[in-house]
Amino acid sequence: MFYGLSGVRHNSYVSDSKLFPVPADRNAVVFFLLLGLAAPYLVSSLYLNSYILPWLIWTAAVLGLNLVTGWAGQLHLGYAAVMAVGAYSAVHAAKFGIPWEFALLIGGLASSVIGSLFAFAALRTKGLYLALTTLAMQFVMDWVLTHSPTIAGGSHASLQSPTFALLGQDITSDAGLYYVAFGWCVLVTIFMLNLRRTGLGRALVAVREKDFAAAILGVNSFYYKLVAFAASSFIAGVSGAILVATFYFLAAPEQFAVNVSIQVLAMVIVGGLGSILGSYLGAALILLMPGVVNQLFSLGANLLGLDLGIETLAHIPNAAYGALIVIFLMVEPLGLGKLYANVRDYLMVWPFDQLKK
Amino acid sequence: MKTKTYVKRLAAAAVMGLTSLSAANAAEDTIKFGMCYDLSKSYTFVTPQITQAAQDLATLTNMKGGIGGHEIEIIVQDHGNEPQRGIECYEKLKREGVFVFDMLSTPVSIAVLPRIMKDKNILIQSLVGRGDAADGSVFSQIFPVGPTYWGQAANDIAYIKEQSGGDMKGVKVGFAYLDYPFGQEPIEILKTLAEKEGFELLLYPVPLPGSDQASVWTKVRRDKPDYVVAWLLAGGHVVAAKEMKRNGFPISNYISVNWLNEVDIANIGAEAAIGLKRGTNVAGGQDLPIIQEILADVYGAGKGAGPVEKINDVYYNTGLAIYSAAFEAARLAVEQNGFPVTPDSMKAGYESIVDFDANGLFAPITVTADDHGGGGKTRIEMWDGKTWVPQQDWTAAYTDVIWDVVKESSSKFTVE
Numbered sequence: 001m002f003y004g005l006s007g008v009r010h011n012s013y014v015s016d017s018k019l020f021p022v023p024a025d026r027n028a029v030v031f032f033l034l035l036g037l038a039a040p041y042l043v044s045s046l047y048l049n050s051y052i053l054p055w056l057i058w059t060a061a062v063l064g065l066n067l068v069t070g071w072a073g074q075l076h077l078g079y080a081a082v083m084a085v086g087a088y089s090a091v092h093a094a095k096f097g098i099p100w101e102f103a104l105l106i107g108g109l110a111s112s113v114i115g116s117l118f119a120f121a122a123l124r125t126k127g128l129y130l131a132l133t134t135l136a137m138q139f140v141m142d143w144v145l146t147h148s149p150t151i152a153g154g155s156h157a158s159l160q161s162p163t164f165a166l167l168g169q170d171i172t173s174d175a176g177l178y179y180v181a182f183g184w185c186v187l188v189t190i191f192m193l194n195l196r197r198t199g200l201g202r203a204l205v206a207v208r209e210k211d212f213a214a215a216i217l218g219v220n221s222f223y224y225k226l227v228a229f230a231a232s233s234f235i236a237g238v239s240g241a242i243l244v245a246t247f248y249f250l251a252a253p254e255q256f257a258v259n260v261s262i263q264v265l266a267m268v269i270v271g272g273l274g275s276i277l278g279s280y281l282g283a284a285l286i287l288l289m290p291g292v293v294n295q296l297f298s299l300g301a302n303l304l305g306l307d308l309g310i311e312t313l314a315h316i317p318n319a320a321y322g323a324l325i326v327i328f329l330m331v332e333p334l335g336l337g338k339l340y341a342n343v344r345d346y347l348m349v350w351p352f353d354q355l356k357k
Numbered sequence: 358m359k360t361k362t363y364v365k366r367l368a369a370a371a372v373m374g375l376t377s378l379s380a381a382n383a384a385e386d387t388i389k390f391g392m393c394y395d396l397s398k399s400y401t402f403v404t405p406q407i408t409q410a411a412q413d414l415a416t417l418t419n420m421k422g423g424i425g426g427h428e429i430e431i432i433v434q435d436h437g438n439e440p441q442r443g444i445e446c447y448e449k450l451k452r453e454g455v456f457v458f459d460m461l462s463t464p465v466s467i468a469v470l471p472r473i474m475k476d477k478n479i480l481i482q483s484l485v486g487r488g489d490a491a492d493g494s495v496f497s498q499i500f501p502v503g504p505t506y507w508g509q510a511a512n513d514i515a516y517i518k519e520q521s522g523g524d525m526k527g528v529k530v531g532f533a534y535l536d537y538p539f540g541q542e543p544i545e546i547l548k549t550l551a552e553k554e555g556f557e558l559l560l561y562p563v564p565l566p567g568s569d570q571a572s573v574w575t576k577v578r579r580d581k582p583d584y585v586v587a588w589l590l591a592g593g594h595v596v597a598a599k600e601m602k603r604n605g606f607p608i609s610n611y612i613s614v615n616w617l618n619e620v621d622i623a624n625i626g627a628e629a630a631i632g633l634k635r636g637t638n639v640a641g642g643q644d645l646p647i648i649q650e651i652l653a654d655v656y657g658a659g660k661g662a663g664p665v666e667k668i669n670d671v672y673y674n675t676g677l678a679i680y681s682a683a684f685e686a687a688r689l690a691v692e693q694n695g696f697p698v699t700p701d702s703m704k705a706g707y708e709s710i711v712d713f714d715a716n717g718l719f720a721p722i723t724v725t726a727d728d729h730g731g732g733g734k735t736r737i738e739m740w741d742g743k744t745w746v747p748q749q750d751w752t753a754a755y756t757d758v759i760w761d762v763v764k765e766s767s768s769k770f771t772v773e
Contacts, residue, residue, distance in 0.1 A: 044452075049448065054441060146538055146541075158470075160471065160770065248471075252440070252467050252468065254440060254464035290437065290442065291442055291445050311396055311401075313435070314396035314397040314437075318437075
């Protein structure tokens with residue numbers, strides 16, 4: 001059905017390594033791209049700027065973490081700290097009078113440099129030990145932010161971001177801010193889609209599967225780990241800066257604390273390691289579900305006329321949300337991205353797979 | 358029987374759901390307050406009492422005919438202390454016609470501040486958020502009615518000065534604080550005052566989350582400070598009390614920040630806590646006209662928003678104080694500019710509050726266009742084993758020093 005493969009023949013390696021071997025996938029991507037472009041005209045500004053905009057930026061960030069965790073196989077528990085480096089450097093640069101285009105780059109590069117330090121830890125440690133090392137770096141960053149007023153912006157630890165502008169044009173409208181987030185997310189997605197098809201991507205996967213086996217094959221695992229950390233940190237830095245510039249409008253340490261690191265990692269794992277669609281779905285589940293479940297429960301309680309106290313109403317959604325994550329991971333341990341792939345694989349051969357039964 | 362009523366209710370609710378859209382647009386005859394609170398994470402030690410107080414006070418006010426004949430509507434939503442969800446709550450309620458918000462969380466208040474300023478709505482920010490928001494000339498839309506942490510710390514020092522006979526030479530004051538922005542905030546003020554008054558300031562940082570204070574209090578034993586001012590939260594006080602006992606530091610020389618309530622006292626032990634002091638801008642105990650009225654009229658009629666036992670808590674009084682001031686501002690707004698209340702008239706209402714103390718519930722406040730804190734008066738109260746006993750009159754000391762700090766900090770803020 002929908003994913004007809006008849007008539008699709010690959011006569012060369014180039015055609016075989018096409019971005020979308022199945023036409024239906026490509027059509028779906030084009031459809032969602034158009035939907036994303038038209039979103040400001042389709043959804044209300046509440047949903048556009050309070051739900052979709054942060055979702056897209058977080059998705060870009062999750063894709064970055066997926067690069068280092070899903071592709072290169074390096075567990076990273078200090079991702080929010082790397083985002084913070086980008087956000088703070090970019091805002092400071094913009095406050096200094098540097099145009100935002102360059103400020104974002106500076107943020108990305110600063111993150112890259114600091115993030116690569118994590119890679120040196122990765123050279124020496126693996127698995128859970130690496131996770132703990134990165135977690136320690138997160139705590140170092142938290143400490144630096146709460147103890148250095150010059151970086152964090154005074155005793156209240158909040159650093160205002162100057163008005164976001166691109167090409168000399170101030171961007172303040174809801175739609176404008178949305179398009180910035182959308183553009184960045186699309187850029188990162190295109191990069192990640194293509195990464196799969198390149199030698200770099202294959203080398204990262206080789207390092208993930210077994211780094212010394214990769215070394216025997218001539219893949220310099222240290223070099224590729226470093227590249228993975230640097231590239232993912234760059235994405236993190238720019239995402240953090242865009243998050244502050246278009247959504248929070250100021251940077252505060254709580255926005256990049258250790259719980260945020262755990263949340264981003266949860267987005268990657270719930271979405272599926274190494275899955276691009278999964279990054280979108282994982283970010284949506286972790287970021288938006290608490291609010292949605294909350295509303296569903298208060299609506300339900302209203303409909304049934306149940307008088308649950310406000311505290312109970314605040315806690316039940318948390319439990320439901322936790323249960324939801326457990327259920328999704330039990331149904332498909334490889335994540336939400338794989339759930340979709342399962343459906344797709346089933347539909348690819350349906351109804352012909354019924355014949356042999 | 359039961360299912361039948363459920364079905365009826367469902368049907369009624371469905372109809373209401375359909376009509377509610379048009380109804381909401383047509384009947385804007387209530388005054389709405391949006392409480393985006395952390396009901397599930399870090400602030401749960403205080404949010405239930407404060408929401409209960411706000412709802413009870415609204416019920417009482419509505420029973421008496423509301424504000425200028427219009428009912429008060431309190432909308433509560435959880436944000437789990439996450440800036441992202443706080444912003445979501447703000448944006449959602451904003452579109453439902455709410456323009457007075459209260460976040461009761463420092464990270465979330467800070468996160469919504471740029472939006473509040475840009476949209477020209479009103480943010481109630483008592484006891485949380487950035488302290489320099491008291492400067493109304495810069496933070497025109499923010500109303501942190503009550504003391505700043507700076508002012509509170511300065512008032513504590515004034516009390517110690519009073520106790521030391523007006524001369525602080527040779528007096529040692531310890532400052533035990535949680536080592537993150539909440540606890541670090543008063544340090545600068547304390548240093549300035551130490552220089553001014555000539556007392557010795559000893560700093561005791563307590564690592565988060567405040568459950569390990571062994572090293573802090575052995576140091577206290579060595580240094581022998583005359584008083585310890587404590588910027589700790591909830592359980593932190595209980596740990597401190599234990600360590601004080603172990604190290605022979607008298608609990609009567611312990612002056613807590615306002616975040617200490619009857620739950621903590623019960624955990625320390627009501628007897629063991631006798632003599633413990635607490636800086637506050639809200640009177641403790643139930644012997645207050647407004648609480649007696651709520652007990653009689655609201656709980657007497659079975660309309661309380663929560664269990665009646667929870668009223669026996671200074672955080673309940675704190676909630677009443679925040680919302681008495683807010684409702685007073687709304688009342689003045691209706692009186693001056695009529696109904697409906699707008700952000701502008703609400704702001705004007707707040708700024709014309711003069712010497713208001715809700716019958717002795719809290720320190721009298723006078724909010725002006727420049728001072729959105731209302732004067733920042735506090736007093737020291739002591740736990741006597743059963744209730745809180747005031748140790749002095751409401752005072753605001755060293756206001757010039759405080760305002761220097763406020764101005765210095767707020768001058769760096771610009772609306773983008």
